[in-house]
Amino acid sequence: xxxxxxxxxxxxxxxxxxxxxxxxxxxxxxxxxxxxxxxxxxxxxxxxxxxxxxxxxxxxxxxxxxxxxxxxxxxxxxxxxxxxxxxxxxxxxxxxxxxxxxxxxxxxxxxxxxxxxxxxxxxxxxxxxxxxxxxxxxxxxxxxxxxxxxxxxxxxxxxxxxxxxxxxxxxxxxxxxxxxxxxxxxxxxxxxxxxxxxxxxxxxxxxxxxxxxxxxxxxxxxxxxxxxxxxxxxxxxxxxxxxxxxxxxxxxxxxxxxxxxxxxxxxxxxxxxxxxxxxxxxxxxxxxxxxxxxxxxxxxxxxxxxxxxxxxxxxxxxxxxxxxxxxxxxxxxxxxxxxxxxxxxxxxxxxxxxxxxxxxxxxxxxxxxxxxxxxxxxxxxxxxxxxxxxxxxxxxxxxxxxxxxxxxxxxxxxxxxxxxxxxxxxxxxxxxxxxxxxxxxxxxxxxxxxxxxxxxxxxxxxxxxxxxxxxxxxxxxxxxxxxxxxxxxxxxxxxxxxxxxxxxxxxxxxxxxxxxxxxxxxxxxxxxxxxxxxxxxxxxxxxxxxxxxxxxxxxxxxxxxxxxxxxxxxxxxxxxxxxxxxxxxxxxxxxxxxxxxxxxxxxxxxxxxxxxxxxxxxxxxxxxxxxxxxxxxxxxxxxxxxxxxxxxxxxxxxxxxxxxxxxxxxxxxxxxxxxxxxxxxxxxxxxxxxxxxxx
Amino acid sequence: xxxxxxxxxxxxxxxxxxxxxxxxxxxxxxxxxxxxxxxxxxxxxxxxxxxxxxxxxxxxxxxxxxxxxxxxxxxxxxxxxxxxxxxxxxxxxxxxxxxxxxxxxxxxxxxxxxxxxxxxxxxxxxxxxxx
Numbered sequence: 030x031x032x033x034x035x036x037x038x039x040x041x042x043x044x045x046x047x048x049x050x051x052x053x054x055x056x057x058x059x060x061x062x063x064x065x066x067x068x069x070x071x072x073x074x075x076x077x078x079x080x081x082x083x084x085x086x087x088x089x090x091x092x093x094x095x096x097x098x099x100x101x102x103x104x105x106x107x108x109x110x111x112x113x114x115x116x117x118x119x120x121x122x123x124x125x126x127x128x129x130x131x132x133x134x135x136x137x138x139x140x141x142x143x144x145x146x147x148x149x150x151x152x153x154x155x156x157x158x159x160x161x162x163x164x165x166x167x168x169x170x171x172x173x174x175x176x177x178x179x180x181x182x183x184x185x186x187x188x189x190x191x192x193x194x195x196x197x198x199x200x201x202x203x204x205x206x207x208x209x210x211x212x213x214x215x216x217x218x219x220x221x222x223x224x225x226x227x228x229x230x231x232x233x234x235x236x237x238x239x240x241x242x243x244x245x246x247x248x249x250x251x252x253x254x255x256x257x258x259x260x261x262x263x264x265x266x267x268x269x270x271x272x273x274x275x276x277x278x279x280x281x282x283x284x285x286x287x288x289x290x291x292x293x294x295x296x297x298x299x300x301x302x303x304x305x306x307x308x309x310x311x312x313x314x315x316x317x318x319x320x321x322x323x324x325x326x327x328x329x330x331x332x333x334x335x336x337x338x339x340x341x342x343x344x345x346x347x348x349x350x351x352x353x354x355x356x357x358x359x360x361x362x363x364x365x366x367x368x369x370x371x372x373x374x375x376x377x378x379x380x381x382x383x384x385x386x387x388x389x390x391x392x393x394x395x396x397x398x399x400x401x402x403x404x405x406x407x408x409x410x411x412x413x414x415x416x417x418x419x420x421x422x423x424x425x426x427x428x429x430x431x432x433x434x435x436x437x438x439x440x441x442x443x444x445x446x447x448x449x450x451x452x453x454x455x456x457x458x459x460x461x462x463x464x465x466x467x468x469x470x471x472x473x474x475x476x477x478x479x480x481x482x483x484x485x486x487x488x489x490x491x492x493x494x495x496x497x498x499x500x501x502x503x504x505x506x507x508x509x510x511x512x513x514x515x516x517x518x519x520x521x522x523x524x525x526x527x528x529x530x531x532x533x534x535x536x537x538x539x540x541x542x543x544x545x546x547x548x549x550x551x552x553x554x555x556x557x558x559x560x561x562x563x564x565x566x567x568x569x570x571x572x573x574x575x576x577x578x579x580x581x582x583x584x585x586x587x588x589x590x591x592x593x594x595x596x597x598x599x600x601x602x603x604x605x606x607x608x609x610x611x612x613x614x615x616x617x618x619x620x621x622x623x624x625x626x627x628x629x630x631x632x633x634x635x636x637x638x639x640x641x642x643x644x645x646x647x648x649x650x651x652x653x654x655x656x657x658x659x660x661x662x663x664x665x666x667x668x669x670x671x672x673x674x675x676x677x678x679x680x681x682x683x684x685x686x687x688x689x690x691x692x693x694x695x696x697x698x699x700x701x702x703x704x705x706x707x708x709x710x711x712x713x714x715x716x717x718x719x720x721x722x723x724x
Numbered sequence: 725x726x727x728x729x730x731x732x733x734x735x736x737x738x739x740x741x742x743x744x745x746x747x748x749x750x751x752x753x754x755x756x757x758x759x760x761x762x763x764x765x766x767x768x769x770x771x772x773x774x775x776x777x778x779x780x781x782x783x784x785x786x787x788x789x790x791x792x793x794x795x796x797x798x799x800x801x802x803x804x805x806x807x808x809x810x811x812x813x814x815x816x817x818x819x820x821x822x823x824x825x826x827x828x829x830x831x832x833x834x835x836x837x838x839x840x841x842x843x844x845x846x847x848x849x850x851x852x853x854x855x
């Protein structure tokens with residue numbers, strides 16, 4: 030401590046102290062010059078503005094060094110003469126009742142500035158070292174090489190931009206935005222999943238941006254910037270100038286990307302998508318002050334925006350005036366005071382024009398509006414699944430849009446519905462597994478947002494065309510394909526939701542006569558209602574895909590079939606087709622009988638017998654449950670017209686909602702009555718009699 | 725986040741590398757993981773296999789044994805592990821200070837939800853303005 034006390038009063042410490050004090054106004058003056066330059070260079074390129082910022086920033090340590098050199102020999106003498114024999118003795122010599130004059134106290138404490146400054150510099154440089162170590166660690170931990178074609182693509186871009194050294198591309202789980210690390214051996218780190226999920230064009234934009242940093246030696250400049258910041262850490266003007274340089278540097282690289290790709294819109298969308306990904310990946314509570322990305326995107330897409338008025342230059346100016354006054358008071362004889370007068374005069378009007386610059390109002394105007402997309406997103410969740418509430422019919426799209434805010438309150442169910450109903454056909458197994466692993470609703474909501482984002486053909490725009498189309502398809506199938514079960518659960522619904530509207534539909538919904546193509550046996554036959562959908566192309570499946578749907582139960586529920594003969598109502602029986610082909614047995618026309626009392630019961634007679642016994646025929650009995658009924662019990666028997674039981678079809682059999690109750694009956698030719706009693710879950714029984722004939 | 729008994733332990737650096745491959749590529753066979761890792765540094769296939777087996781025991785990865793070649797997948801999402809690692813003091817001290825050194829297309833500060841909404845609004849208006 031004694032050594033320090035002694036050192037503090039050496040001329041060097043004194044000089045450092047003075048240099049630090051002088052830099053207060055020097056830094057402020059330089060910042061003012063920079064503010065003026067940036068203001069005047071508004072129409073100029075980002076490159077010019079960046080050059081100005083860098084020039085001023087690096088002029089700051091220069092100014093500090095020059096001051097130190099100037100102050101060192103000349104002023105040291107004054108100090109020695111005035112204070113040094115022994116300042117402590119001088120202080121004690123002052124009579125106790127007389128307070129020490131202010132300038133003297135200031136001068137006494139001045140030399141202590143140097144050690145304090147050293148401490149600060151040491152702190153900031155230690156932090157810089159830690160940053161460097163951390164950046165190295167980033168190379169070593171939690172990284173993996175991307176697919177080889179991405180590294181190739183990067184090398185191609187390097188060649189195109191005439192970059193000499195090799196540049197590596199790695200995926201890292203520790204960054205949430207693409208970053209560049211290293212000067213001699215630069216590495217570009219992409220956040221996990223970025224390469225896989227963003228469109229290739231957008232990734233190229235990002236790579237070009239990072240390569241532009243390499244080409245412009247930004248990493249080195251940034252390091253030097255760190256040195257200046259640490260050296261003159263106590264002056265806000267330094268930090269401000271450094272920030273300006275960083276901002277303009279990004280703008281330079283932005284311009285570069287647009288120059289090379291020629292499309293500002295794609296690049297702007299890329300930046301927005303990246304930022305969005307990051308926000309979704311980890312919700313961070315951030316103070317909502319001044320969006321620099323917003324500024325950059327505005328700048329990219331529109332003409333250069335006037336620089337936002339910033340408090341820092343004004344603050345620096347204030348500081349300048351105060352220190353100027355202080356310096357004058359403390360050191361009236363010194364010449365540097367004379368030098369600054371023109372600087373102050375120069376900067377005052379400029380600063381004024383800077384501060385009265387109006388705040389760009391669209392920013393604040395957008396605030397209320399901006400809430401809208403957010404709210405839409407969350408309500409989507411709430412009404413993800415209207416299906417389950419009604420069981421059968423779903424709300425039309427118009428209703429869905431409105432949404433019920435209370436639906437959001439239901440815990441976990443909206444998420445389960447989202448998983449099992451909304452996206453059941455399009456979610457991948459990995460995604461499903463990942464979703465099951467999530468533990469909080471917050472995570473699930475983020476997952477859902479990401480899920481759609483990954484599929485958004487135009488990330489960065491508020492609309493997600495994929496999601497819109499998906500929900501349109503769901504609405505469509507529920508409107509058109511619903512029978513007993515909701516449209517999305519039917520085969521037609523599944524195909525429509527997964528592959529979209531077919532290019533062509535051959536509709537035989539009314540059944541009846543059907544001219545069979547040769548491959549199916551030729552000739553004319555009677556069919557159940559069926560549809561054939563043709564897709565010109567389905568990715569992963571092939572071209573000209575024809576999918577057939579048949580409704581053998583006549584309930585409106587078509588199911589997908591691979592068997593071309595299934596639609597043939599009468600010929601669905603094994604063994605018949607060969608007979609028919611040889612012309613031994615002609616197909617019997619199908620007859621449909623419906624109960625008068627209960628439309629749910631349908632009996633189809635016709636077809637042949639597997640055994641070839643023409644005396645008995647196979648017939649289909651179909652009982653379709655009421656749409657609202659869940660399970661029901663059936664008792665049914667077939668009797669002769671005289672009331673004699675021929676066959677008991679069902680004895681209090683429990684039928685599920687999941688399918689119609691279908692029975693095959695083999696009956697001799699003749700007329701019959703089907704007596705059926707259906708008991709619904711409310712124990713309400715309905716009996717009906719249906720007359721039908723087998724011929 | 726209090727660690728539940730079922731939570732896997734913090735992965736080591738070597739394990740983290742394998743996890744990163746799994747997060748990046750999705751569920752993969754040992755061969756696929758090895759192929760990705762060997763492109764960064766020479767590693768034996770058996771080393772990767774052994775590591776994956778250890779990780780499966782620790783619960784860091786899940787194993788699907790339905791097919792002949794076992795398929796491994798990360799048992800926790802990357803974000804979860806990142807948060808788990810962030811509670812490591814060293815990691816936190818380093819991660820925070822590294823930001824000033826990194827150069828990226830985005831600033832180190834995340835945009836708030838509000839800013840994102842503004843951004844979307846702006847892009848939307850821009851799209852409308854220039855069809």
